[in-house]
Amino acid sequence: MNKNVDKTGLDLSRWRQVPTMLIVFGLASVGLGFLVQPPEPIRQFAFSWLLSFMFFLGLCAGALFLVMAHHLFDAGWSVPMRRFLEHIAALFFPWVFVLFIPIALMAKPVIYPWMTMTSPDHALHAKHPLFTIPGFYIVSVACLLTWWWLSNRLRYWSVRQDETGTAEPTYKMRFYSCLGIFLFAVTLTLAVIMWMKALQHQWFSTMYGVYYFAGSVWITLGTTYVITLVLQRRGLISEVLHNHQFYFLGSLLFAFTVFYAYIAFSQYFIIWNANVPEETFWYVLREKGTWWWVSMVIIFGHFFLPFLALLRIDVKSIFPLMVPLCAWTWLMHFLDLSFNIMPVLHPSGFVLHWMDIGCWAFMAGLLAKAFLRNFASTAPYPIKDPRLVEAMGLAHPVPTQISGGELDETDEIPAVHPQIHGGRL
Amino acid sequence: MNKLNAYGIVAEFRTSADILHAAERVRDAGFRKWDVFTPFPVHGMDRAMGLRNSKVGWFAFLGGVVGYTTGMLMIWFMNAFDYPLVVGGKPMFSPFFAFPPSYELTILFGAFGSLFGMLFLNRLPRLHHPLLKNRRFALVTHDRFFLVIESADPKYSETETRILLEQVGSRHIEVVEE
Numbered sequence: 001m002n003k004n005v006d007k008t009g010l011d012l013s014r015w016r017q018v019p020t021m022l023i024v025f026g027l028a029s030v031g032l033g034f035l036v037q038p039p040e041p042i043r044q045f046a047f048s049w050l051l052s053f054m055f056f057l058g059l060c061a062g063a064l065f066l067v068m069a070h071h072l073f074d075a076g077w078s079v080p081m082r083r084f085l086e087h088i089a090a091l092f093f094p095w096v097f098v099l100f101i102p103i104a105l106m107a108k109p110v111i112y113p114w115m116t117m118t119s120p121d122h123a124l125h126a127k128h129p130l131f132t133i134p135g136f137y138i139v140s141v142a143c144l145l146t147w148w149w150l151s152n153r154l155r156y157w158s159v160r161q162d163e164t165g166t167a168e169p170t171y172k173m174r175f176y177s178c179l180g181i182f183l184f185a186v187t188l189t190l191a192v193i194m195w196m197k198a199l200q201h202q203w204f205s206t207m208y209g210v211y212y213f214a215g216s217v218w219i220t221l222g223t224t225y226v227i228t229l230v231l232q233r234r235g236l237i238s239e240v241l242h243n244h245q246f247y248f249l250g251s252l253l254f255a256f257t258v259f260y261a262y263i264a265f266s267q268y269f270i271i272w273n274a275n276v277p278e279e280t281f282w283y284v285l286r287e288k289g290t291w292w293w294v295s296m297v298i299i300f301g302h303f304f305l306p307f308l309a310l311l312r313i314d315v316k317s318i319f320p321l322m323v324p325l326c327a328w329t330w331l332m333h334f335l336d337l338s339f340n341i342m343p344v345l346h347p348s349g350f351v352l353h354w355m356d357i358g359c360w361a362f363m364a365g366l367l368a369k370a371f372l373r374n375f376a377s378t379a380p381y382p383i384k385d386p387r388l389v390e391a392m393g394l395a396h397p398v399p400t401q402i403s404g405g406e407l408d409e410t411d412e413i414p415a416v417h418p419q420i421h422g423g424r425l
Numbered sequence: 426m427n428k429l430n431a432y433g434i435v436a437e438f439r440t441s442a443d444i445l446h447a448a449e450r451v452r453d454a455g456f457r458k459w460d461v462f463t464p465f466p467v468h469g470m471d472r473a474m475g476l477r478n479s480k481v482g483w484f485a486f487l488g489g490v491v492g493y494t495t496g497m498l499m500i501w502f503m504n505a506f507d508y509p510l511v512v513g514g515k516p517m518f519s520p521f522f523a524f525p526p527s528y529e530l531t532i533l534f535g536a537f538g539s540l541f542g543m544l545f546l547n548r549l550p551r552l553h554h555p556l557l558k559n560r561r562f563a564l565v566t567h568d569r570f571f572l573v574i575e576s577a578d579p580k581y582s583e584t585e586t587r588i589l590l591e592q593v594g595s596r597h598i599e600v601v602e603e
Contacts, residue, residue: 269524
């Protein structure tokens with residue numbers, strides 16, 4: 001029916017050129033970063049790239065998680081947001097693969113000191129065979145392939161349901177989610193250990209994977225909130241939204257604010273209380289110089305500010321407060337990842353290098369471009385999902401709280417159903 | 426005339442839809458001291474009655490703040506001030522080890538705040554209520570719906586309020602004495 005390739009008609013008007021501008025700006029900043037001659041330009045570039053890579057990896061992983069969680073809970077309210085989350089998750093292939101190539105190339109010569117140790121110390125020896133060069137590449141490729149497979153299958157069946165309208169894709173997506181959530185937990189933990197924690201391989205913390213996961217889903221929820229708002233304002237999903245979606249997204253953002261703080265505090269508290277030098281050195285390094293102040297900003301900005309801001313029930317639906325808060329989550333998560341990665345490179349204190357900004361802008365632009373192209377290739381939301389009617393707050397065949405939506409927000413079913421893109425309700 | 430000391434006027438309805446629409450009309454008429462009694466929760470009633478979000482959250486919040494402060498002060502007082510005690514080479518007081526107990530007191534006092542705040546806002550416990558004297562009111566636990574406008578409401582008038590309740594579709598209206 002649609003002659004146009006763009007099936008959604010998303011009109012970004014004056015924002016349309018932003019991704020391209022980000023790419024150009026990013027490349028220019030990286031170039032500038034090399035020109036101003038940092039002490040170790042390649043090393044600075046490698047760390048900046050790793051930082052931004054982990055940032056956007058978290059966004060894709062968070063989107064994959066939210067899609068799987070949607071199916072695992074058999075949720076109704078989150079159907080309108082599921083499609084663009086599937087598209088974000090689908091950025092794993094080929095884009096996250098491509099963005100990983102520089103890390104794979106620079107891993108041994110530049111980034112991970114354990115790879116070039118001539119005589120393995122006890123910590124490295126204890127982590128054999130995971131911490132060997134074949135171990136690193138096997139784990140990396142296995143993680144990336146797993147995420148590709150899951151995100152690809154989940155989107156494939158979701159798009160297929162747009163055409164067929166049958167129940168089969170729903171069951172398929174549930175199958176991939178049930179299997180996927182376990183694979184996801186294992187692979188994300190492994191990836192974060194290999195790519196981020198291995199910068200200081202002597203250190204160990206069993207909470208590190210969850211720590212990264214909590215922060216990543218946190219920014220994904222902030223991003224989801226803003227994208228939902230944009231799509232609603234542009235009229236792409238407004239006909240299937242009810243007023244509870246923003247409230248629920250805000251509540252989840254609030255929940256993950258607390259969850260992140262709980263994990264971050266627990267990790268610190270256990271290490272502080274045990275007071276074993278093998279563990280404490282990681283935090284000692286991060287209390288030196290301006291890193292101390294970064295840690296304070298994380299405590300107050302990553303937790304207390306959003307926690308207190310989101311505490312009131314009505315804030316979650318007040319857009320002028322929520323949109324800056326969602327942008328704030330990006331800033332805080334970037335700082336949190338800097339706190340985890342950068343003290344290895346800059347032990348004396350926090351440095352915001354041109355290359356940090358450049359790598360981030362480049363990846364943001366590239367992924368935004370890819371996302372917009374993916375998004376335009378399908379309907380803006382799963383048009384024939386059986387639970388779409390619940391998301392619209394029209395009817396609850398089974399009146400339980402978990403079937404989606406506060407029951408007292410349910411409207412009566414109108415005599416004539418609104419027709420949605422030719423789909424039947 | 427020997428007027429009885431009225432508690433309010435009670436109107437009976439047969440269906441949840443009737444009372445929901447009646448509540449909307451009473452809300453729009455600007456009454457403040459009134460309530461609705463139903464055998465089961467009626468969805469949309471909060472909105473129909475124009476009820477705001479409950480204030481219980483503030484009691485829970487205050488309880489939580491008090492709990493957290495109590496925990497921190499208690500541990501500081503016992504371990505660092507009243508009887509300084511070195512444990513495992515740690516400082517006499519640190520917010521880190523004081524956090525888990527303080528956090529649990531936050532939850533406990535927060536729960537107290539919400540429970541007792543709820544009782545306080547509902548003016549409970551209360552051993553008797555004028556409506557219990559009304560014999561038909563017992564049907565509220567069975568299949569009838571009641572709307573009560575108290576005589577303490579500034580807009581209350583025995584004749585006009587009765588007319589309003591008749592207009593909104595009540596079949597049976599009575600004045601209940603204090």
